[in-house]
Amino acid sequence: MWPIVWTAARTYAPYITFPVALVVGTVGYNLEWFIRGTPKSREEEKGILELREERKLQEQAGIDSTKVLSLKEKMEFAPKAALNRNRPEKS
Incomplete structure (x- = not known):
């Protein structure tokens, strides 16, 4: 009897799993909506770049x-290039 049940379950698996997945997805979506509150529309949400600006x-x-620093003042604090570290300093 069990081989017949397993063969039927394997044959009709899409017809069994789709309704189960649909119910689980619907419950999860509604539970998330309930926990988070009302969902915002895409127009109301601000993007990362907008928030940063x-x-x-x-x-x-x-x-x-x-009042900004001049280019010379900025260059005093700039690190030397990595390739020039082992070269002797010019006088």
Whole structure:
């Protein structure tokens, strides 16, 4: 009797597993919706780049943007190139 049951289950597996997967997926989707709250639409969500730009603008709000370091001041703190580390310094 068991070989007949296993053969039938193997033959009709898609017809058995699809409804089970559908029920599990629906329950999981509704449970996630219940835990998270109302889902936001795609238009309401802000992208990572938009959030980053807003954060940068908020950081820049209190800083005077006219006072910047000159290129020479920036170069003093720049590390030397990796290829020039073993070469003797020029006088």
